[in-house]
Amino acid sequence: MSEVAIQDLYPAALAHCYGCGRDNPHGHHVKTYWRQNAGLARFTPLPHHLSFPGFVYGGLIASLVDCHAIGTAAAERVAAAGGDFALGVVPRYVTGSLSVKFLKPTPIGVELELEARVREAGERKSIVEVKVLAAGAVTATGEVVAVRMPESMRTARQAT
Amino acid sequence: MSEVAIQDLYPAALAHCYGCGRDNPHGHHVKTYWRQNAGLARFTPLPHHLSFPGFVYGGLIASLVDCHAIGTAAAERVAAAGGDFALGVVPRYVTGSLSVKFLKPTPIGVELELEARVREAGERKSIVEVKVLAAGAVTATGEVVAVRMPESMRTARQAT
Numbered sequence: 001m002s003e004v005a006i007q008d009l010y011p012a013a014l015a016h017c018y019g020c021g022r023d024n025p026h027g028h029h030v031k032t033y034w035r036q037n038a039g040l041a042r043f044t045p046l047p048h049h050l051s052f053p054g055f056v057y058g059g060l061i062a063s064l065v066d067c068h069a070i071g072t073a074a075a076e077r078v079a080a081a082g083g084d085f086a087l088g089v090v091p092r093y094v095t096g097s098l099s100v101k102f103l104k105p106t107p108i109g110v111e112l113e114l115e116a117r118v119r120e121a122g123e124r125k126s127i128v129e130v131k132v133l134a135a136g137a138v139t140a141t142g143e144v145v146a147v148r149m150p151e152s153m154r155t156a157r158q159a160t
Numbered sequence: 161m162s163e164v165a166i167q168d169l170y171p172a173a174l175a176h177c178y179g180c181g182r183d184n185p186h187g188h189h190v191k192t193y194w195r196q197n198a199g200l201a202r203f204t205p206l207p208h209h210l211s212f213p214g215f216v217y218g219g220l221i222a223s224l225v226d227c228h229a230i231g232t233a234a235a236e237r238v239a240a241a242g243g244d245f246a247l248g249v250v251p252r253y254v255t256g257s258l259s260v261k262f263l264k265p266t267p268i269g270v271e272l273e274l275e276a277r278v279r280e281a282g283e284r285k286s287i288v289e290v291k292v293l294a295a296g297a298v299t300a301t302g303e304v305v306a307v308r309m310p311e312s313m314r315t316a317r318q319a320t
Contacts, residue, residue: 018209018217026208048186049178051254057178058255059223066219094211095218099259 005031006039006071006078009090014149019067030064032071032116034079039072039116039128045108056106061132061140064114066098069128069144072116076126096125096145106132106139124148165191166199166231166238169250174309179227190224192231192276194239199232199276199288205268216266221292221300224274226258229288229304232276236286256285256305266292266299284308 007020007030015023020030032039043064051057073093078085106112113133120127130142167180167190175183180190192199203224211217233253238245266272273293280287290302 014212016213017211019211019219024208024210026206046186048184050184051177051179052174053176057223058258059179059219059226062222062226062258062260063217063219066222094265095262097259097261098218098222099257100222101257102255105254 004085005033006075006085006090007031007067009085009087010092011088014092017067019063020071028060028063028067030067030071032068032075034072034075034085037076037079037117039068039075039114041068041071041114041116042111043114044111047108050108051105054105054108056108056112056134058100058102058140061102061106062098062100062142064112065100065130065132065140065142066095066144068114068116069098069130069142070095070146072128072130073118073121073126073144073146076118076121080121092149093126093146094149096147098142098144100140100142102140104137104139106134110135164245165193166235166245166250167191167227169245169247170252171248174252177227179223180231188220188223188227190227190231192228192235194232194235194245197236197239197277199228199235199274201228201231201274201276202271203274204271207268210268211265214265214268216268216272216294218260218262221262221266222258222260222302224272225260225290225292225300225302226255226304228274228276229258229290229302230255230306232288232290233278233281233286233304233306236278236281240281252309253286253306254309256307258302258304260300260302262300264297264299266294270295
C-alpha cells in the first residue's frame with residue numbers, strides 16, 4: 001500500500017506532466033494510490049471541464065485514465081518487487097496507446113473515482129484497465145498500454 | 161469547403177465544450193475546417209502542455225483527436241447533404257469511444273496538424289480516423305466513434 005501518491009515518487013526530472021506532474025503548476029495533478037492490488041484516484045473536475053452543460057468533457061476523462069493507468073503500471077511493479085514505495089525507485093512508463101469507451105454521460109459537480117488494475121505485466125509493457133465512476137456508477141472504461149520508458153530516453157530527459 | 165470552423169457553427173447551447181467550444185473561455189478551442197473530404201485542424205500546444213520536457217502530453221493529443229473527429233463527423237454530414245455550412249444546421253455528435261496510438265513522442269513547440277477522415281457514416285453514428293502530424297511526421301493516430309446526439313438530449317441541454 002502506498003502512503004503517498006505514485007506521481008509524487010517520480011524522479012524530479014520526470015515530474016512535469018500536464019496530467020499528473022507535481023511540478024506542473026498548470027496541470028491536473030492526478031494522484032494514484034496503490035490499494036489492495038489496484039490503483040485508486042479521485043478527481044473533481046472544475047466547472048469549465050465540461051462537454052455540454054452538466055457533463056464532464058471526454059478529453060479530460062481520457063487524460064485522467066491515461067495518467068492514472070500509467071501510475072498504476074508503475075505501482076504494480078513496485079508492489080511486485082516487494083512494495084518499497086520510495087522516491088526514485090518507481091519506474092516511469094509512457095503511453096503506448098489509450099482507449100476509452102464512454103458508456104453514459106459523466107455528471108459534472110461530483111468527485112470522480114478511478115479504479116485501475118493491471119491485466120498483464122511484463123518487462124517492457126503492462127496493460128492496464130480503468131473504470132471511471134461518478135456517484136458510484138461506471139460512466140466510462142479505459143485501457144492503456146503502458147510502455148516502460150527506455151533508459152536512453154530517461155537519461156536524455158534528465159540531461160535537459 | 162467550410163469557410164468557418166465547424167465548431168463555430170454549433171448551436172449556442174452546445175458550444176461550451178472544454179476542447180472546442182467557442183463559449184468556453186478556459187478551453188482549447190479546437191477548430192475543424194472541411195477541405196476536400198477531410199477535416200483539418202491546427203493546434204499549437206502551450207508550453208505547459210507537456211508530458212516530459214520537450215514532448216506534448218498524450219491526454220492533450222487525445223483531446224484534440226476527440227474534438228476534431230467529432231467536428232469532422234458533423235462536417236461530413238453537412239457536405240453529404242449538399243454543403244450548406246451555416247449556423248444551426250450542423251449536427252451535433254458525442255463521443256462513443258476514443259482510441260489513440262502514440263507512434264512516437266510528439267515534439268512540443270511546433271504547430272500540430274490533424275487530418276481526419278470519416279471511414280463509415282450512418283444515420284446514428286460515424287467512425288472517424290485521425291492522424292496527428294508534427295513537422296510533417298505522423299506521431300499519433302486516432303479513431304473515434306461519433307454518435308449523433310439524441311434529439312432528446314439536445315433539447316434537454318438547450319433548456320438549461
